Amino acid sequence: MKAIMYHYVRDFDPAMPNFRFLNITNFRKQLDIFAREFGFVTRAEWAAYVRLGQMPADTGKVILTFDDAMSCHYTHVFPELMARGLWGIFYVPTGPYTGAGLLNVHRIHLLCGAHDGEDLWAHAQALVTEDMIPHAKRSEFRDATYAAQINRPGVSEFKRLLNYFIDERYRRDVIDQVARDFGTVFAPDSFYVPPAALAEMGNAGMMIGAHTVSHPVMSKLSVAEQAKEIAGSLGWIEQTVGSQDMRSYCHPYGGFHSFDAHTVMLLRENSVDFSFNVEPRDIDAKDIARQPHALPRHDCNLFAHGQAD
Ligand SMILES: [Zn+2]
Known part of the structure; x- marks a missing residue:
């Protein structure tokens, strides 16, 4: 299976001429290609893999993930996935919802x-x-x-x-x-997906996962600080979205340098079922047993139409 990582998916904003994002038109083209060439992992197939280690019969299928809860995940990505009958995993840093402002x-x-x-x-x-x-x-x-x-x-x-x-x-x-x-003014309220919209997305079949509170490089933090980041974000999501069939987490920044053995221990202690890292290779049958808290993920820019504007 191929897990794909996305960040900003939106339209061009003339006020932000140098802003790097995936244009929604290219996102649609990329989904068209994935549908034609690979197909998509269903939520039931994903649960069977995480819980039982069963790979889908078709091992090359795609699973979609979206990091950081930017407002375009609700305004652009969510309607696109719904129209196609697809689902995705959305990883939310929770600090902006509890008074931290823009990360x-x-x-x-x-x-x-x-x-x-x-x-x-x-x-x-x-x-x-x-x-x-x-x-x-x-x-x-x-x-x-x-x-x-x-x-x-x-x-x-x-x-x-x-x-x-x-x-x-x-x-x-x-x-x-x-x-x-x-002269730049930050507006956290319009930057992130509103809490009620996260709940709506969860109810509509999207999976909402934790992405820490403040989006730090976790490997730079003490165990106590890491514990707060993980438990805090999991707790907020459960309160806001409701409990889901699986607990999921995603490492801020990603890469094996961005977290450490303490992070993995804490994820286990918090009964997290699986976590995503960034590593450009497909998920194989053994990963869920071998490294359930560092599942590999490709950046969308490694595939056709995935380059930022
Ligand atoms: Zn992130």
Whole structure:
């Protein structure tokens, strides 16, 4: 089976000329190709795989996953799946629903979507002083900076600095300062799928899974902090959507560096049935027994029509 990962699926917004997203037209074309070439895993087939380790007779079928609960998952993706009689798994970071505002990862997407990457990078470098970079990361940061100067600095450097290198204590303040200086206003209420819509999607056959509270790089957190992220998001989803036939989780950012053995232990302790990672290969018959909390997933951009606009 092929699990596919999507983020933004929407129409072009002239206010966000540099924003990276999958155009809904290309999403439709990609679904057409998947339908023709592979077919889709039904929810019953998926349950049989997770619970009993049974692969569908047709082992190449596709399962669709959508990360981060952006509003377009309700306005664009959900109606498209319903019209085609398909289902998907939607992974929700729950912090924005409990007062955390727009997640830092999404603030950075919005800044990069609205402004020039080199301007952002120059501005961030002026705001972030040496003492805001944890000592352990300094050499890595210097290497990245040096490489960036050769490769025309821009968006990836800006993201790397504010997602990974900066100390968590300064992260939000610096991002907010950049936003103020560039005149960008964040609107968390319209950015995410409203809670009632998540419940509606759950009732209509979509699976709603946990994606932590604050979308951190979990491997950077203590066990206690990780425990709060996992239990907090699972609890909020059960309260909001109701209990579902399976408990599912998805690692923020993804990749084996983004979580650790503690994360997997906590997922087991919280009776999570399966979790998705990012790893570009198909799910095989053994994965559910061997690594139920790191099931492989392909980025949609690895398949036809899946490239961002
Ligand atoms: Zn995510």
